[in-house]
Amino acid sequence: FGKSFNQSATALLSIGALLLIAMSGSLLASAQPRNQSYGLGVPKTAGTGGATRGNLPQLVMLVPEDGAKTMSNRPTFYWYVGEAPFRTTFFLRDTNETGAKTVYRLEAEAKKAGLYRVTLPESARLTNGQVQRWQVRWQDVRGVSQVDVASAVKLEPNPQVQTAVDRAQNDLEKARIFAANLYWYDAFDAYTRWLEANPTDKTARQERAELIKAGFQSSSSITKDNLNVLVTTLDKNIPQQIALTTKD
Secondary structure, X not given: OHHHHHHHHHHHHHHHHHHHHHHHHHHHOOOOOOOOOOOOXXXXXXXXXXXXXXXXXXXXXXXXXXXXXXXXXXXXXEEXXXXXXXXXEXXXXXXXXXXXXXXXXXXXXXOOOEEEEEEOOHHHOOOEOOEEEXXXXXXXXXXXXXXXXXXXXXXXXXXXXXXXXXXXXXXXXXXXXXXXXXXXXXXHHHHHHHXXXXXOOHHHHHHHHHHHHHHOOOOOOOXXXXXXXXXXXXXXXXXXXXXXXXXX
């Protein structure tokens, strides 16, 4: 009887452990957090986040004004450009200071407005635990007008979240896990890539819209009306990976 009891108890404990793992996985992939911030809480400065003209965004970084964290040492950064043609320069700096050293710089010219993105190459990996600055510069093709916007990024790995992401079946599941754990950059990228492949998924589109609104809820550079315009505009745009030229 004692042996049978021990075997039964062991089996029950094993089942309980599996249930706890399943529950923790479901919590990791639960709906987006409420009353929590995606931002890092770093001080906002002039040119943080974006610039608008009228009801349309001229240049907006798709990230909370006070930055956000990522699980990836080579995240994908997104921004929206509302005026074209234009020249753009992308900077990654080693810290979040205004005059911080540039560790990666890219330049390009584009002929149309839209959503743009850049994924860091192997040579420009983020530093674990360091708050770094990324910056986008917009210039008209004549070089007369220029707008600079910037935000912060922090590489903050989480083994538990990574395990849940590794078990996810697709980008939508990954997006929900990232969003539930406040990993803005990864959530926005995963939602966007899912929508590229599944453009008729209204639920995913609404979840991405909620992510954007949650990230921009305390923005000082974009009004509520402009934010609604931005969300609607992004729904009509397929991200463009522009051909960028590295500058030393």
